[in-house]
Amino acid sequence: MTNRTRTPGKTSRIRYACQLVCAFFVCAVLGSGPASAELTIRITEGADAAIPVAVVPFAESGGIPSSDKVSSIVQDDLTMSGEFNTLAPEKMLSLPSQRSEMYFRDWRLLGQRYVLVGQLSRSGDRVEARYELFDVNREERILGSSASASANNMRTLAHHISDKVYEAITGVPGAFSTKLAYVTLDRASGEPRYRLQVSDVDGKRARVRLEGKEPILSPAWSPDGEKLAYVSFETGRPAVFIHELASGNRTRIAEFRGLNSAPAWSDDGRSLLLTLSKDGNAEIYRMDIASKNLKRLTNHWSIDTEASWDHTGNGFFFTSDRSGGPQIYHKSSENADPRRITFGSRYNARPRPDNEGKYVYYVHQRDRAFHIARTNLKSGEETVLTRTESDESPSVAPNGRMLIYATKQSGNSVLTVISADGGAAYSLPASEGDVREPAWSPILH
Structure with a gap:
């Protein structure tokens, strides 16, 4: 040196x-001024080549907590990554929760590349999620899995699903958890x-x-x-x-x-x-x-x-x-x-x-x-x-x-x-x- x-x-x-x-x-x-304990998300700019993804509201049974909707959190996660353009549920032509209810032509008409569907069921204090991700153009399931969490830990469950969906599409591990x-x-x-x-x-x-x-x-x-x-x-x-x-x-x-x-x-x-x-x-x-x-x-x-x-x-x-x-x-x-x-x-x-x-x-x-x-x-x-x-x-x-x-x-x-x-x-x-x-x-x- x-x-x-x-x-x-x-x-x-x-x-x-x-x-x-x-x-x-x-x-x-x-700096100055009081600070709150929790931050809030504000999307300021999206990517030009964002991938169209539909996150269908999950079917629910057994008394699922309403405060943290798993599908909504997954949709927000994918959106904030900047790599996905998610479809608003009110624009969906149907709300499938499993493969037998999927009509791929409808999703192609909506311009969607991938569709995530799922079901939530509660047993005692545990909530189980079963979910599937479909490639619309190929009409194939590219991810099918399940995960569970305590009923008061729905955000952790949702972030876990987001990570798996992100990895299935991009090949890179998700960072939402x-x-x-x-x-x-x-x-x-x-x-x-x-x-x-x-x-x-x-x-x-x-x-x-x-x-x-x-x-x-x-x-x-x-x-x-x-x-x-x-x-x-x-x-x-x-x-x-x-x-x-x-x-x-x-x-x-x-x-x-x-x-x-x-x-x-x-x-x-x-x-x-x-x-x-x-x-x-x-x-x-x-x-x-x-x-x-x-x-x-x-x-x-x-x-x-x-x-x-x-x-x-x-x-x-x-x-x-x-x-x-x-x-x-x-x-x-x-x-x-x-x-x-x-x-x-x-x-x-x-x-x-x-x-x-x-x-x-x-x-x-x-x-x-x-x-x-x-x-x-x-x-x-x-x-x-x-x-x-x-x-x-x-x-x-x-x-x-x-x-x-x-x-x-x-x-x-x-x-x-x-x-x-x-x-x-x-x-x-x-x-x-x-x-x-x-x-x-x-x-x-």
């Missing part, structure tokens, strides 16, 4: 580190209340996992989906915690002098990438969680931060200003030389790679606006994906087909989900207030 001849003094380096990392993290949650973690800020009481929340991917069933007066930043999911790592200022200085969601137990694992930020889990869940300035400069470290042993992975007078493992689990991307402004770099292994990835503007930060090694997504500045962009790692081609102007904190869905980020709409902070090519979008605004720092969970089993 080649260093520049002239290096800034220690005081200016620490000051600039604080400015840079604060710009990446702290400013992301310093995954979770979102995010941070809200409520100033209604006169003092800030930061809340770390976890919800379904559609914003429903939100639960507060941590609440306090000090900022909460950078939530990151463990690979098993059972824990979150994040940064909290509750002790008056930034510290990294690991939070077990089932028990609520929390462990403070990094509270060194200076910066403690940007946790990112390894694939095996045994270590974290961290940004620490304990030795005077912001650098990337790997911490073994069990032993707390640290290995320094970067060594440069510049500010190195926001590391994220690549798809191999051996290398990592990170943000560095070693070229004069924040840019994305990649190390193919812990001991490899860093390679610069982004060149399209003076500011590219917070890298988030997909799980196949095709793209890296990041915050990109252009004409004084901040967008979400991606770079093709093979060709180097850069594509700006978003049209909004204050975008930050990208997080990639575990199936690689969608991307969530925080942005502004009409002066309010919202979460927006787009397809990975930028061709479709929906937003998840809180009914009031600020919502930021989204993190998409892995696929939960």
Whole structure:
């Protein structure tokens, strides 16, 4: 690694580190206004080549709860992916619930490519769903299965069916049963209340996992989906915690002098990438969680931060200003030389790679606006994906087909989900207030 001849003094380096990392993290949650516990979906843009799918209302027997209609949730899931154009039930010519009731000619007349039918039956506290997916043009059943859940857990049942339908059509696992973690800020009481929340991917069933007066930043999911790592200022200085969601137990694992930020889990869940300035400069470290042993992975007078493992689990991307402004770099292994990835503007930060090694997504500045962009790692081609102007904190869905980020709409902070090519979008605004720092969970089993 080649260093520049002239290096800034220690005081200016620490000051600039604080400015840079604060710009990446702290400013992301310093909005105002009360925040509700649950987000609401608003479709803002659909894909031009969306696949026509009819989700027929499921037949019911045995007293099915009316609050969460399984077929309606499945329809909403498929619609919000941006890849499907669902047919409104009132436009359907019939309401079949099984193969013997299917008249494929009717569905062809309606321009449908696929039709999902099903039946719900209740026995005691359990509800069973039997469902079938048909290819209209081929007049064939391409999926037939069943699943069950408790009567008070219908949303989980519906998201499971959505995942199976999505995979049957696209060949890619669905991500509707995954979770979102995010941070809200409520100033209604006169003092800030930061809340770390976890919800379904559609914003429903939100639960507060941590609440306090000090900022909460950078939530990151463990690979098993059972824990979150994040940064909290509750002790008056930034510290990294690991939070077990089932028990609520929390462990403070990094509270060194200076910066403690940007946790990112390894694939095996045994270590974290961290940004620490304990030795005077912001650098990337790997911490073994069990032993707390640290290995320094970067060594440069510049500010190195926001590391994220690549798809191999051996290398990592990170943000560095070693070229004069924040840019994305990649190390193919812990001991490899860093390679610069982004060149399209003076500011590219917070890298988030997909799980196949095709793209890296990041915050990109252009004409004084901040967008979400991606770079093709093979060709180097850069594509700006978003049209909004204050975008930050990208997080990639575990199936690689969608991307969530925080942005502004009409002066309010919202979460927006787009397809990975930028061709479709929906937003998840809180009914009031600020919502930021989204993190998409892995696929939960």
